[in-house]
Amino acid sequence: MGQPCAHQEDIVMGICYNHGSPETYIGVILGGANNTKVNGLNMAQESNVVVGFCGHIGIIVTSSNIVNAESLGVARQFDVVTGEGVVSNIMSGSNNVFIG
Numbered sequence: 008m009g010q011p012c013a014h015q016e017d018i019v020m021g022i023c024y025n026h027g028s029p030e031t032y033i034g035v036i037l038g039g040a041n042n043t044k045v046n047g048l049n050m051a052q053e054s055n056v057v058v059g060f061c062g063h064i065g066i067i068v069t070s071s072n073i074v075n076a077e078s079l080g081v082a083r084q085f086d087v088v089t090g091e092g093v094v095s096n097i098m099s100g101s102n103n104v105f106i107g
């Protein structure tokens with residue numbers, strides 16, 4: 008069945024350790040496949056950039072092993088986003104497209 012396919016504008020949540028004491032990290036997926044859309048938005052891929060509301064950057068580091076978009080694995084809800092001091096997961100995705 009798989010997990011919901013992630014796309015541009017999906018929400019990422021986790022912890023940001025760049026603030027003295029750890030803060031909740033909430034970010035938005037900015038990057039995406041140039042020409043592959045899901046629900047009208049660019050499909051998210053491994054290596055796409057996430058920007059947190061606190062200003063810190065994350066990168067999508069896990070994705071589907073079996074579905075690619077433009078040579079990169081497609082990201083799904085619950086895939087991992089890390090960065091310098093950022094540990095988080097994608098928390099939203101398509102409500103009608105699922106990726107294994």
Ligand SMILES: [Zn+2]
Nearest residue numbers: 023025061063
């Ligand atoms: Zn931060």
